[in-house]
Structures are given as structure tokens and as C-alpha cells.
Amino acid sequence: MSSKNILITGASGLIGTRLTELLLEQGHQVSHLSRNHSRSKARIYLWDIDKKQVDPHAFEGIDTIIHLAGAGVADKPWTDKRKWEILKSRTQSTKLLFEELQKRKHSVTTFISASAIGYYGFEDNEKLHKENDDSGTDFLANVVRQWEAEIDRISELSIRVVKIRIGIVLSGKSGALKELVKPVKYYAGAPLGSGDQYVSWIHINDLAAIFIRAIQNETMEGAYNGVAPHPVTNRDLTKAIATQLNKPLFLPAVPAFALKVLLGEMANLVLKGSKVSSEKIEQAGFKFQYDKVEKALADLLPKKI
Ligand SMILES: NC(=O)c1ccc[n+]([C@@H]2O[C@H](COP(=O)([O-])OP(=O)(O)OC[C@H]3O[C@@H](n4cnc5c(N)ncnc54)[C@H](OP(=O)(O)O)[C@@H]3O)[C@@H](O)[C@H]2O)c1
Known part of the structure; x- marks a missing residue:
């Protein structure tokens, strides 16, 4: 691939950090659009979404924008204020990028945005979701639908738009896997709720x-699910983590009501799931290095902890 000049928003997070490393290794030029200066190998430009301010130099020479910015969905309790932050950090940031690209001369041809499998909602645990499916009706599905509507508007500017509906990202550094490992490590690992959720x-x-x-x-254009070919149930994932770490699973499943009391509506994130298809991205020629969860865990976790 010829060298690209790429601007990434939300690049200081889990996905942006790894993506930046790989893009730099492949010889691309990478810069970040961030809310503040942090340690980074890439050049950082600043933006303030609430004030609708973006460093005007951020777009100079850029041909590709990767948009990852958004307030962490599982980082804080879902108060009304936090729910508004989760929505607004995605819709307003995308809208601001649209307005900036609309008003200035630029050379951007490609806009690739994070989206989420939360789009499909949690209505049917057994249904295999494909990109043409309707969106769900719960809070997260509403957020993702509104976020995608803003992303789609970018194509009105004759820019190629790709949306990656991301699943649960497994990384050795942070994110969901770190939280799933903790109880298993301290001999308190157990499936959550029914354990049947995908x-x-x-x-x-x-x-x-x-x-x-x-x-x-x-x-490539439009929505693609960013999930591995073999989704697993919460029970099987918990077992696979315990096996990889060489730890026993003693406890019965954590009851759903306890998690609801503890987490409120946010408990949906762990008690409910969805089975999502990787067929479309594979048809676009993508080959997964980690197709089975055991293989992914063997790469990300130590053999003993
Ligand atoms: N990780 C997953 O499992 C997963 C699953 C589905 C979808 N996604 C989506 O993929 C994107 C990237 O995920 P990630 O795991 O890398 O997220 P992350 O680690 O939480 O990082 C997101 C980045 O967004 C920026 N950000 C945080 N709060 C913000 C706010 N209130 N307003 C504007 N920007 C804010 C921050 O960058 P700066 O501080 O540099 O501005 C932050 O580093 C997110 O939109 C997320 O919803 C992730």
C-alpha cells in the first residue's frame, strides 16, 4: 500500500494506540486529533468538541481520517449525565468533523469510523446479526444508530465512508479481557447471569x-462487522480464560439480579449479548489471524497467573 497521511481521533485509547503502532510500522504518516496532549509517537493536534474548535492545521495533507473518539461506555455508571456524554461525544464529534470538512479545502478521500455491534441490540441472543439487520431499541442501540447517521453524512462530501461495527475487543493491555480475568485470577471466576449470552x-x-x-x-464502503468468526457464550469464554490461566472455576454463576442491583441498566453490557457475523468482512478478503477464542487468549494471556 502506498504511504498514507492519516489523522486519528480518540487515538490515545485502546484501539487507537495499537492501530497507530501498526500504521507507523508500515510507513504511514500518522497524526492524532485529541482533547489534550499526551505521550505519543504521532504528532498531536487539539480539538474541543463542546466549543466546536479544531486546530485548522490538523487536516493539512490528510487523505484518511480514522474516527475512534467517544466516552467509554463501561467506564462510569450510566447516570443521565453520563448517558448524554456517551451519545454526544460520538454524534457531536462526528458532526464537528463534517462541518470542518465541509467548510475548508481538504484532500480527505476516506473516512473510517468506529461503530459498535451494540447497534443490533439484545433482543434475540440466538440470531446471527448481519450488517443489513435493523438496529435494536435499547439505549446503546439508539446511541449507535444516531452515531452512524452522523457518520453517513460524511459521504455527502464525496468521501468514501466505512463503519466498523466493533465487537468486544480482547487485548492484553486493557478493556473487557482485563476485567474478565480479575475474578478468575482470584479464584472467583464464574459465568454471569445465565452464562448463555453471546x-x-x-x-x-x-x-x-x-x-x-x-x-x-x-x-469497501458502508458497515462491516468487526468480530471474529466464532462468537462464544459468556460461560464458554469464562471457562476458556480459566483454562488458559490454569485456574479452576468454583463458583456458581453470578445471579443476574445481583448484577442489576450493582450496575442498574449498565448490567445489560454483561448480562445480555449478541451473536454477530463476520461473513461480510471475510468476503472482502480479510483473513483472521485469531478465529477461535482459545487462540486469541493463548496469545494475550500468560499460561499461569
Ligand atoms: N474496545 C471495545 O471493546 C469497543 C467495542 C465496540 C466499540 N468500540 C468503539 O471504538 C472506539 C474506540 O474504542 P477504544 O476501546 O479505543 O476506546 P477508549 O480506549 O475508551 O478510547 C477512546 C478515546 O476517545 C477519546 N474520548 C474519551 N472520552 C471522550 C469524550 N467525552 N469526548 C470526545 N472524545 C473522548 C479519548 O481520546 P483523547 O483523550 O485522545 O481525546 C479516548 O482515548 C470507541 O468509540 C468505542 O465506542 C470499542
């Missing part, structure tokens, strides 16, 4: 490779 996961390196494929492959 986890449509993806290894961080495969996800980063999908974003890179979307830069490369100019025929």
Missing part, C-alpha cells in the same frame, strides 16, 4: 488489521 469478540490485532484493510481496499 460474546462477539475480536483480537485487537485483527481489529487493527481490519481498519488497515479498510484504508487499503477502496471497494
